[in-house]
Amino acid sequence: MTAVFEPHCLVCEKAVDFGELICDNCRGNLHSPSLSEGDFKVYHYGKYEYPLSNLIKEFKYHSHPKIAQIFGNMLAKFFIDLKxxxxxxxxxxxxxxxxxxxxxxxxxxxxxxHHFSDILGFPIINLFSSKTHKRQAQLDYRKRNENVKNKIKLIHVPPKNIIIIDDVYTTGASMNEVGNLLINKCDVLIGITVAKAYRYSFNSSL
Ligand SMILES: [Zn+2]
Structure with missing residues (x-):
């Protein structure tokens, strides 16, 4: 008796080749680049919507380490394409x-x-410590800003040319806080995220 294991796409559940996590169709629908321009430029590989959002949820909430590899690959290729x-x-x-x-x-x-830097051959450094106490996902826009404000601290002298990676860019609060700590201390600062989520529909008091 042999147990039959058929791998399925993590997003749409279609059968995939052994060793694959997502099907070619879903893979092809992940890329939808955009740019957020604030104090520095943050590039987004895709949008936080199907199928990319499913993959991110699978990664974050089920600690799926192979998806980190897929995202690292995607962002490395994205970085190269951006020239x-x-x-x-x-x-x-x-x-x-x-x-x-x-x-x-x-x-x-x-x-x-980690995967991104590995592929591109760039060193990786943990520049920050964080003292926020509430998970950002539980908070609205104003509270997210308060939650990170002055809570992220620089723990190393920043290198000259820095790429900051994040998974999802929602309000930009964390990315901007990090940017504020670096912007006058380095020559080049680039943000890259897997996805950009669009503003909540709830009423902000701002
Ligand atoms: Zn699929």
Whole structure:
């Protein structure tokens, strides 16, 4: 008796080849690039909607480490396609707050940044410590800003050319806080995220 194991696409459940996590069709629908321009530029590989959002949820809430590899690959290819000047970049990532580290046992952005830096041959450094106490996902826009404000601290002298990786860009609060700490201390600062989520529909008091 042999147990038959047929791998299925994590997004649409269609049968895939052994060793594959997602089907070609879903893979082809993940890329939808956009750019957020604030104090520095943050590039987004795709939108936080089907099928990319499913893959991100699978990664974050079921700690699926192979998906980090897929995301690292995607972002590395994205970075190359964007044709940035050839510099000695150092990779870092937006810190997770304490409670999410305790709950998940891993830092999603760190795992993605790790694969990204590996593929491109850039060193990776943990530049920040974080003292936010509430998970960002539970908060609205104003509270997200308050939650991260002055809570992320720089723990190393920043390198000259920095790429900051994050998984999902929602309000930009974490990315901007990180940017504020670096912007006058480095020459080049680039943000790259797997996805951009669009503003909530609930009423903000802003
Ligand atoms: Zn699929």
């Amino acid at each position: 940035f000047p050839e510099l000695n970049y150092t990779v870092s990532y937006v810190p997770s707050n304490f409670s999410s580290i305790h709950e998940k046992g891993f830092v999603p952005a760190h795992l993605i940044a």
